[in-house]
Amino acid sequence: EEIQEVVSEQEVEQLMQNLLKVTIMSNKLELVNYQGFWHPNIKNYLKTFKSTLMFQRHFQPRNTDIIIASFPKTGTTWLKSLLFSVINRFRYPKDQTPLLKYHPHELVYGLEVDVYGNAFEYPRPQHLDELPSPRLFHTHLPYTSLPESITTSGCRVLYIGRNPLDTLVSLYYFSIKMMRKMEGEDFCFSMEDYFEDFYAGRMPHGSFFEHVVGYWKQSLERPDKVLFFKYEDLKEDPKFHVKRLAEFVGVPFCLKEESEGVIEDIVEMCSINNLRELEGNKSGVINKYFEKNSYFRKGKLGIGLII
Numbered sequence: 001e002e003i004q005e006v007v008s009e010q011e012v013e014q015l016m017q018n019l020l021k022v023t024i025m026s027n028k029l030e031l032v033n034y035q036g037f038w039h040p041n042i043k044n045y046l047k048t049f050k051s052t053l054m055f056q057r058h059f060q061p062r063n064t065d066i067i068i069a070s071f072p073k074t075g076t077t078w079l080k081s082l083l084f085s086v087i088n089r090f091r092y093p094k095d096q097t098p099l100l101k102y103h104p105h106e107l108v109y110g111l112e113v114d115v116y117g118n119a120f121e122y123p124r125p126q127h128l129d130e131l132p133s134p135r136l137f138h139t140h141l142p143y144t145s146l147p148e149s150i151t152t153s154g155c156r157v158l159y160i161g162r163n164p165l166d167t168l169v170s171l172y173y174f175s176i177k178m179m180r181k182m183e184g185e186d187f188c189f190s191m192e193d194y195f196e197d198f199y200a201g202r203m204p205h206g207s208f209f210e211h212v213v214g215y216w217k218q219s220l221e222r223p224d225k226v227l228f229f230k231y232e233d234l235k236e237d238p239k240f241h242v243k244r245l246a247e248f249v250g251v252p253f254c255l256k257e258e259s260e261g262v263i264e265d266i267v268e269m270c271s272i273n274n275l276r277e278l279e280g281n282k283s284g285v286i287n288k289y290f291e292k293n294s295y296f297r298k299g300k301l302g303i304g305l306i307i
């Protein structure tokens with residue numbers, strides 16, 4: 001069954017008629033409200049309302065699946081590279097890790113974007129059944145929109161959150177780049193207006209605050225299934241949190257690995273300065289509009305005021 005065909009355009013159009021819509025960024029980016037959160041609805045590009053429907057209706061999880069969840073610009077790329085490294089450390093020697101060649105987004109697929117959406121150009125897995133276990137995925141959906149098949153199965157969810165000011169600034173620069181590619185190089189909008197929209201929750205996958213709180217609550221209620229990371233904590237003590245990650249996903253580091261420096265090697269491989277310089281991340285575009293290197297900007301704390 002072709003994934004693209006399971007929800008028709010006609011049905012999507014009909015359902016959309018009853019949804020709230022707003023436009024942000026000088027009226028250039030339309031958002032539609034579905035299940036209390038805003039979804040980007042960009043013509044011929046990223047329409048996550050449709051792909052969310054497909055994801056919700058058709059995804060069949062395995063109990064071994066591991067899903068990274070995040071609001072955009074909170075450290076998704078970093079967590080993808082760390083999770084991929086931890087899970088695949090027995091499969092590839094460190095000098096042959098696919099991270100040397102591929103962008104982390106090409107190794108951990110976004111469910112509503114890569115798998116069920118149509119934005120990305122690199123080969124997508126049409127047959128998710130063929131992927132080896134544990135399958136690693138990513139989603140920007142809020143917890144309450146995850147399909148029940150995930151929330152009631154054995155799947156584990158890793159969430160990464162970041163302080164709102166740094167998230168806002170990171171998203172602002174990322175969005176400007178994206179909009180300039182779509183609308184032309186002279187496109188601009190002010191940080192002040194962007195702040196207003198962010199604060200009011202009018203962002204793709206927003207509200208940011210409700211997104212974070214939803215997963216935070218779940219991490220308290222179902223600590224065996226949902227693990228919450230903070231970007232700031234990862235920065236402060238990456239080794240501790242990589243160990244925490246490995247334990248949570250069921251492949252803790254043994255003493256021999258610890259003494260051989262395996263954790264330090266993973267932390268180093270996934271550091272922003274290392275990833276940024278790798279062939280797979282340096283040049284090229286990850287989909288129509290995003291330069292691969294735009295996922296590695298500053299990677300600092302408290303960047304809110306440093307422009």
Ligand code: A3P
Nearest residue numbers: 073074075076077078170271272296297298299
């Ligand atoms: P800045 O714009 O503040 O630099 P996402 O991956 O969710 O899109 O988030 C992108 C943010 O994470 C960017 O923040 C980016 O620089 C930062 N980032 C990417 N890779 C990182 C890494 N390996 N370590 C720390 N931060 C990283």
